[in-house]
Amino acid sequence: MKYNFDELIDRTGTDALKLEALQPRWGRTDLLPMWVADMDFKTPPFVVATIKKRLECEIFGYTSKPDAWYESIISWQKRRHQWEISKEMLSFVPGVVPALAMAVQAFTEVGDKIMIQQPVYNPFMLVVKNNHRELVNCPLYLENGQYHIDFELFEEKIKGCKLFLFCHPHNPGGRVWTREELQKVAAICERNKVIVVADEIHADLTFAPYTHIPYATISEEAKMHSVVFASASKAFNMAGFASSYAVISNPTLRRRFNSYVEGNELAAGNVFAFNTTVAAYNEGETWLLEMLDYVQENIQFLTNYIAEHLPMLKVIVPQASYLVFIDFSALQLTQKELVALCTHKAHLALNDGSIYGEEGKGFMRINMACARSVVAQALKQLKEAIKSESLV
Numbered sequence: 153m154k155y156n157f158d159e160l161i162d163r164t165g166t167d168a169l170k171l172e173a174l175q176p177r178w179g180r181t182d183l184l185p186m187w188v189a190d191m192d193f194k195t196p197p198f199v200v201a202t203i204k205k206r207l208e209c210e211i212f213g214y215t216s217k218p219d220a221w222y223e224s225i226i227s228w229q230k231r232r233h234q235w236e237i238s239k240e241m242l243s244f245v246p247g248v249v250p251a252l253a254m255a256v257q258a259f260t261e262v263g264d265k266i267m268i269q270q271p272v273y274n275p276f277m278l279v280v281k282n283n284h285r286e287l288v289n290c291p292l293y294l295e296n297g298q299y300h301i302d303f304e305l306f307e308e309k310i311k312g313c314k315l316f317l318f319c320h321p322h323n324p325g326g327r328v329w330t331r332e333e334l335q336k337v338a339a340i341c342e343r344n345k346v347i348v349v350a351d352e353i354h355a356d357l358t359f360a361p362y363t364h365i366p367y368a369t370i371s372e373e374a375k376m377h378s379v380v381f382a383s384a385s386k387a388f389n390m391a392g393f394a395s396s397y398a399v400i401s402n403p404t405l406r407r408r409f410n411s412y413v414e415g416n417e418l419a420a421g422n423v424f425a426f427n428t429t430v431a432a433y434n435e436g437e438t439w440l441l442e443m444l445d446y447v448q449e450n451i452q453f454l455t456n457y458i459a460e461h462l463p464m465l466k467v468i469v470p471q472a473s474y475l476v477f478i479d480f481s482a483l484q485l486t487q488k489e490l491v492a493l494c495t496h497k498a499h500l501a502l503n504d505g506s507i508y509g510e511e512g513k514g515f516m517r518i519n520m521a522c523a524r525s526v527v528a529q530a531l532k533q534l535k536e537a538i539k540s541e542s543l544v
Contacts, residue, residue, distance in 0.1 A: 191521035270509025326470020356387035481514030497537035
């Protein structure tokens with residue numbers, strides 16, 4: 153491999169949330185931090201080189217969007233996902249989670265119904281509740297080790313909703329939705345005149361042989377009733393630049409969204425928001441493919457270890473993303489006891505599955521975007537913790 157993903161990087165003293173939040177959230181600092189969804193791999197050298205070059209001009213003033221930013225996104229989406237988009241469809245947003253909140257405010261009013269599918273990334277729930285909209289949950293169901301959509305329930309729950317927040321690919325389950333599933337979602341939402349807001353930030357983390365299909369490409373109807381959010385940040389480990397984008401084909405929806413974003417002065421970006429995306433999309437394919445291979449091997453390592461040493465646990469093997477959802481329910485612990493086991497016995501900082509909804513109880517989420525030696529150490533600590541509690 154051209155790039156070294158086994159290297160251990162010391163992130164202390166960098167204000168890294170992954171480390172700084174240990175004491176306030178878990179009450180201790182002696183934990184392996186495998187929770188928040190950024191990588192412990194170095195941000196790619198071509199991105200770093202771009203930043204260094206920009207630093208040579210020691211003025212960091214207001215920054216405009218260069219044509220290269222639009223061009224890199226258009227080229228990337230066409231090459232990687234066979235999605236034909238144009239410059240006018242693109243809008244800058246300072247992160248996908250803020251963009252979800254912007255969509256809620258741009259397209260709905262206080263009290264309107266918005267549907268999500270739990271278990272799902274917790275900001276989906278938060279942007280609805282914090283903006284005083286009515287949350288409608290259409291839970292996914294787990295079958296044969298993967299999450300699925302109950303389309304009869306979907307059709308029932310979507311009635312009266314103004315917006316559907318769609319996690320595509322899914323987090324924390326790592327599910328890559330199929331063309332058939334996307335077509336059903338699109339048809340139901342079209343019949344019910346629901347705007348679909350698709351979070352596709354994990355799209356570039358899709359593992360072979362699975363294929364990410366952009367929601368807006370499913371049909372003309374999906375194209376015209378959707379708002380898609382994407383970013384280079386998750387795939388190239390540069391979330392700290394707060395740089396993402398919206399792709400909106402429908403001119404009416406685009407005007408409504410942009411009016412809100414620009415009206416609240418949220419469209420400007422920062423001095424590193426644009427050139428880093430250009431570098432990632434123009435130079436990043438080799439790095440991305442090597443990183444995905446390494447992460448997939450990490451996931452296989454975890455799956456094999458659990459099957460051999462902790463067979464009572466069940467791994468939801470992701471089809472996309474370096475995040476893995478693990479089912480601990482066979483241990484018959486309360487969620488509080490499960491979190492305490494992982495934190496105070498195994499000395500791991502993992503995401504509590506219950507934050508993703510009631511359906512996440514009994515689960516924990518672990519981050520595999522780290523050196524394999526860290527994965528091995530984490531699994532050893534988990535095994536010893538479960539054994540010490542006589543739960544094996």
